[in-house]
Amino acid sequence: MIELYELTGLSPAHSFSPYCWRIRMALAHKGLTAKLIGWHFGEKKLPRGQTKVPVLVDDGEVIADSSAIAVYLEETYETGPSLFGGPAGEAHARFIAAWTDTVLTPMLFPLVVPDMPRHVKPAAQAYFRETREARLGMTLEEAADTRDAKLPAFRAALAPLRRALDSQEYLGGEEPSYADYIVFGSFQWARLVSPYQILDETDTLQPWLTRMLDLFDGLARDAKGV
Amino acid sequence: MIELYELTGLSPAHSFSPYCWRIRMALAHKGLTAKLIGWHFGEKKLPRGQTKVPVLVDDGEVIADSSAIAVYLEETYETGPSLFGGPAGEAHARFIAAWTDTVLTPMLFPLVVPDMPRHVKPAAQAYFRETREARLGMTLEEAADTRDAKLPAFRAALAPLRRALDSQEYLGGEEPSYADYIVFGSFQWARLVSPYQILDETDTLQPWLTRMLDLFDGLARDAKGV
Numbered sequence: 001m002i003e004l005y006e007l008t009g010l011s012p013a014h015s016f017s018p019y020c021w022r023i024r025m026a027l028a029h030k031g032l033t034a035k036l037i038g039w040h041f042g043e044k045k046l047p048r049g050q051t052k053v054p055v056l057v058d059d060g061e062v063i064a065d066s067s068a069i070a071v072y073l074e075e076t077y078e079t080g081p082s083l084f085g086g087p088a089g090e091a092h093a094r095f096i097a098a099w100t101d102t103v104l105t106p107m108l109f110p111l112v113v114p115d116m117p118r119h120v121k122p123a124a125q126a127y128f129r130e131t132r133e134a135r136l137g138m139t140l141e142e143a144a145d146t147r148d149a150k151l152p153a154f155r156a157a158l159a160p161l162r163r164a165l166d167s168q169e170y171l172g173g174e175e176p177s178y179a180d181y182i183v184f185g186s187f188q189w190a191r192l193v194s195p196y197q198i199l200d201e202t203d204t205l206q207p208w209l210t211r212m213l214d215l216f217d218g219l220a221r222d223a224k225g226v
Numbered sequence: 227m228i229e230l231y232e233l234t235g236l237s238p239a240h241s242f243s244p245y246c247w248r249i250r251m252a253l254a255h256k257g258l259t260a261k262l263i264g265w266h267f268g269e270k271k272l273p274r275g276q277t278k279v280p281v282l283v284d285d286g287e288v289i290a291d292s293s294a295i296a297v298y299l300e301e302t303y304e305t306g307p308s309l310f311g312g313p314a315g316e317a318h319a320r321f322i323a324a325w326t327d328t329v330l331t332p333m334l335f336p337l338v339v340p341d342m343p344r345h346v347k348p349a350a351q352a353y354f355r356e357t358r359e360a361r362l363g364m365t366l367e368e369a370a371d372t373r374d375a376k377l378p379a380f381r382a383a384l385a386p387l388r389r390a391l392d393s394q395e396y397l398g399g400e401e402p403s404y405a406d407y408i409v410f411g412s413f414q415w416a417r418l419v420s421p422y423q424i425l426d427e428t429d430t431l432q433p434w435l436t437r438m439l440d441l442f443d444g445l446a447r448d449a450k451g452v
Contacts, residue, residue: 085314091399092318098389099325163324173317 001035002027005046005055008038009119009193015223016119016193018105018185019066020054025181026070028216030080041124067097070178083178093179096171099160105186107154110136112194114144119193147196154198158205165208176215184212188220227261228253231272231281234264235345235419241449242345242419244331244411245292246280251407252296254442256306267350293323296404309404322397322405325386331412333380336362338420340370345419373422380424384431391434402441410438414446 006020039053048062056063063072074083084090120128171179213221232246265279274288282289289298300309310316346354362369397405439447
């Protein structure tokens with residue numbers, strides 16, 4: 001039995017974490033189902049002293065860190081298509097993860113974080129505000145007031161993604177790969193925590209996002225946005 | 227017999243083009259040798275009406291565009307290791323190319339272009355200056371005067387590359403792949419046309435750059451920088 005510990009908001013459908021969504025999609029890609037175990041900020045019930053989600057527990061084995069979990073799933077389960085398409089595909093996906101973690105997610109953060117407190121339990125509100133405002137270098141309210149000004153730079157920074165998806169349906173080519181789930185995880189996080197419109201309706205990324213929401217019978221779409 | 231038409235400066239060793247260097251490295255990766263045919267700005271001797279280099283001619287077949295040439299080499303020659311490691315590796319490499327073409331090369335351009343006229347023949351000087359200044363939105367001299375101010379943003383933009391190479395020797399993993407040649411092509415171009423120090427000596431990218439210069443018995447290193 002596979003268990004996935006993941007970050008949730010007030011509703012279990014509102015998983016907060018881009019990294020948890022990478023793994024939800026990877027599990028579906030492999031045709032695997034997992035028992036989802038919600039974890040909220042500040043709770044202490046993660047296995048084996050882990051302090052961050054996602055954590056995967058598979059028949060007693062504990063794997064932390066989304067990249068390590070994806071590699072574990074690829075190596076352990078021959079069900080479903082490959083997540084990486086071989087060692088070079090896996091290595092190249094690390095660059096896509098690096099771009100996501102150093103450009104995409106940090107630039108999304110100030111755009112959507114002002115809307116996140118509504119998903120945080122009362123007991124975790126002070127912790128959430130303190131840690132996020134330290135990362136922002138300003139209050140959540142100041143972030144809300146300045147996000148429109150940050151939007152053009154965010155949209156411009158998506159140029160590599162648009163260019164890559166100009167010539168193929170998915171980052172993985174004709175079929176989605178873990179690289180798609182890496183990038184999509186951040187868009188899904190934004191969609192679930194904030195109504196802020198991060199992309200223009202006519203953005204050429206929209207067809208790809210629609211394809212991602214359609215995958216696995218609408219797995220990601222069924223997690224309702226706000 | 228394979229012929230590679232590539233952009234050269236006053237000396238044939240000074241290939242100017244990041245895209246031509248991708249192919250020089252890809253040919254070496256496949257263990258292939260090609261007759262290098264230098265092409266200078268404004269010359270008109272490219273095969274079959276092609277207007278841009280690189281152009282590869284293989285036994286009468288003409289292939290233009292570096293990405294198409296790399297795919298052609300991968301599909302045609304089973305010599306040497308794979309350039310992409312399969313379809314997903316190839317698809318993921320397209321994102322790395324997209325990042326290189328929309329972030330890395332455009333940000334390198336104003337840093338090194340002020341030093342390029344010294345490599346341009348007298349007859350092409352006016353063409354070179356006019357087209358490059360239009361792209362810069364300023365004179366070459368103004369670009370030289372403002373490049374120090376642009377250096378921090380350039381170095382910061384390399385964060386995804388540093389992050390990806392933190393955990394692996396090459397973008398391709400344990401061995402170089404075409405993804406490495408895509409990114410390295412731009413660094414090699416910068417190195418050959420300009421003495422401007424784009425990276426700090428202690429930059430964590432330096433070991434990867436050294437490895438790239440060492441490949442194929444120092445193929446890229448032997449093309450002397452300025």
